[in-house]
Amino acid sequence: MSKRNLRPLYPHDGYTIPPNKLKELASTTTLAPRDLVHEVKTKHGVSPVVMSGSASSMRRLISRVREENCQDARAADSVGTWHSEISWLLMFWENGTFAVAQAPFLQLWSIHATFGDSTIPVVHVLMTSRSILDYSHVLEKLKAVLPNWSPTDYLGDLEIGQARAVANAFPGIQTSFCYFHLLQSWYRNLKKYHLDGLVHYGGPMYPFWSLLRCLPYGDVGNVEQDFRALVGLLPTPLTPDMQKFEEYLRKFYIGPRQTLMFPPATWNVSSRTLRHLPRTTNAVEALHRNLERCVRDTRGRTSPLLSELLKCLRQEASKLKFDKEALDFDPTYEAHNFLKVSSSRKMKDVAKDKRILAVVQNNPAPGAAPLTGLDFLKAIRAAKKYT
Numbered sequence: 001m002s003k004r005n006l007r008p009l010y011p012h013d014g015y016t017i018p019p020n021k022l023k024e025l026a027s028t029t030t031l032a033p034r035d036l037v038h039e040v041k042t043k044h045g046v047s048p049v050v051m052s053g054s055a056s057s058m059r060r061l062i063s064r065v066r067e068e069n070c071q072d073a074r075a076a077d078s079v080g081t082w083h084s085e086i087s088w089l090l091m092f093w094e095n096g097t098f099a100v101a102q103a104p105f106l107q108l109w110s111i112h113a114t115f116g117d118s119t120i121p122v123v124h125v126l127m128t129s130r131s132i133l134d135y136s137h138v139l140e141k142l143k144a145v146l147p148n149w150s151p152t153d154y155l156g157d158l159e160i161g162q163a164r165a166v167a168n169a170f171p172g173i174q175t176s177f178c179y180f181h182l183l184q185s186w187y188r189n190l191k192k193y194h195l196d197g198l199v200h201y202g203g204p205m206y207p208f209w210s211l212l213r214c215l216p217y218g219d220v221g222n223v224e225q226d227f228r229a230l231v232g233l234l235p236t237p238l239t240p241d242m243q244k245f246e247e248y249l250r251k252f253y254i255g256p257r258q259t260l261m262f263p264p265a266t267w268n269v270s271s272r273t274l275r276h277l278p279r280t281t282n283a284v285e286a287l288h289r290n291l292e293r294c295v296r297d298t299r300g301r302t303s304p305l306l307s308e309l310l311k312c313l314r315q316e317a318s319k320l321k322f323d324k325e326a327l328d329f330d331p332t333y334e335a336h337n338f339l340k341v342s343s344s345r346k347m348k349d350v351a352k353d354k355r356i357l358a359v360v361q362n363n364p365a366p367g368a369a370p371l372t373g374l375d376f377l378k379a380i381r382a383a384k385k386y387t
Contacts, residue, residue, distance in 0.1 A: 021039075021040045021043065021044065022036055022037070022040055022058060022061055022062060022065075023061065023065050025039060025040070026061070026062040026065040027065050033058070033059045033062045033063075034319070036062060037049065037055070037058060038315070038318065038319050038322065041322045042318070042322075046322050046325040046326050046329060047325075047326075047329050049326075050326050050329055050330050104128050105126040105127060105128055105306075106127060106128060106129060106130060107126075107127050107130060108124060108125070108126055108127075108309070109124070109125045109126075109127050109135075109138070110123070110124050110125075110284070110287055111123040111124075111125075111142075112283075112284045112287075114278075119278070119283040119284055120320055121284070121287050121316070121320075123142065124313055125138050126306075130159075130161055131161060132161045132164050132165050132168075134161075135161055135162050135165030135166070136165040136168060136169060139165060139166065139169040139170075140169065143169065150170065151170055151173060152173060152174060153173065153174045153176065153277060154166045154167075154170075154173050154174070154175045154176065155176050155177075155178060155272075155277075155278060155281060156175075156176075156177060156178065156281065157177065157178050157181040157281060158177050158178070158181050158182065158185055158262065160261065163175050163177070163266075174271075175266055176266060176267070176269070176272060177262065177266050177267045178279075178280050178281040179216055179267070179269050179279040179280050180279075180280040180281070180282060181280075181281070182216065182262075182267050183213055186212070186213075186249070189245060189248050190209070190245060193241040193242075193244050193245045193248075194241055195241055195242065195245060204235045205234065205235070205242075207233040208230055208231070208233045208234050210381055211230055211233070211374065211377040211378065211381060212230055213381075214377040214378075214380035214381050214384070215227065215230070215377065216267055216268050216269045216270075217268075217269055217270055217273065217356070217359070217360055217376075217377075217380045218268070218270065218376060218377060218380075219270070219372075219376075220264050220265055220268040220270065222372070222373075223254060223255075223264040223268075224254060224255055224256060225373070226373055226374075226377065227249070227250075227254045229373055229374050230374075230377075231246060233374075234246075253267065270360050273356060273357055273360045274357070274360060274361065287316070290316055291309075291312055291313075291316070352383065352384065352385075355382075355383035355384075356380065356383045356384060358383070359371070359376070359379045359380050359383050360380075362376070
């Protein structure tokens with residue numbers, strides 16, 4: 001048999017170093033898994049880490065080392081595991097709100113951008129106030145640095161100053177507000193008028209409330225008409241608190257009014273659904289979770305020192321830089337390293353989004369009429385339910 005010359009696709013020197021270094025750090029430090037991987041990338045480079053195994057196999061290795069049960073740790077050392085499954089690197093999904101800015105600063109404003117399926121922070125700005133002029137000043141400075149910057153869509157929470165500054169800076173940009181924050185605002189006022197106990201399944205306001213939550217998916221030109229139909233589902237006669245809640249919705253969101261603080265076009269999500277764009281800002285909350293250590297490690301202070309915050313932001317930027325290098329080395333890396341979501345939850349969300357999209361597209365069978373009004377909202381309600 002003739003000898004065959006085997007040529008490795010990648011140089012293999014040093015690919016055993018990252019797992020061994022992970023074991024060492026896992027046993028000698030209390031760093032979070034994401035920080036351990038970042039430490040190894042810093043010392044040994046990105047490509048050896050990517051080739052050493054998938055992100056989830058490394059997390060399992062760290063867990064096993066810390067549990068002093070390393071019988072099957074060889075799985076993370078195997079080069080052959082790195083293509084075997086979809087995994088995620090960013091792992092901080094704890095809930096919680098916190099302040100990261102100390103006087104004279106009032107807030108840290110982070111601007112995110114979408115790259116493929118990933119939403120990552122690209123600019124951090126410490127601000128001393130939150131007026132339209134302040135936001136406009138920041139955006140003009142950024143435009144001077146990035147003269148070709150011309151975003152087409154803006155998605156934010158219900159902060160008017162931000163949205164107006166963005167609209168002024170980028171004429172023609174499509175401004176939208178987060179669907180989650182919208183429903184959160186509606187529910188807060190529902191509680192304010194002591195109606196939250198009436199909207200549970202089987203309650204007298206359940207038909208109204210469950211379909212009101214679907215109104216943002218409807219035809220933006222029929223919002224007032226659809227809302228009148230929803231009000232018709234409320235128990236009669238309306239209580240004073242129900243009348244106040246209806247007036248609140250009409251005053252700020254529905255109309256008829258000459259001017260609305262939040263016109264239907266800004267909170268309607270049908271266009272974003274059809275264009276496969278996010279309906280919520282939930283993806284950017286990952287930054288808040290990743291910065292949580294800045295508050296945890298303040299030694300009893302209510303907010304971190306500026307030096308601590310800058311150190312944390314630099315570390316986050318370094319991790320994103322390594323992710324970019326990993327993408328250059330392995331294009332499939334993007335699929336499994338930006339967010340950590342359980343596969344079962346992800347599949348349920350994908351299936352739910354497909355059902356919602358089918359309803360919003362509203363393509364009836366031959367001979368049937370498109371859904372409108374309450375029938376359309378009921379179809380959205382059914383599509384939104386997990387099955």
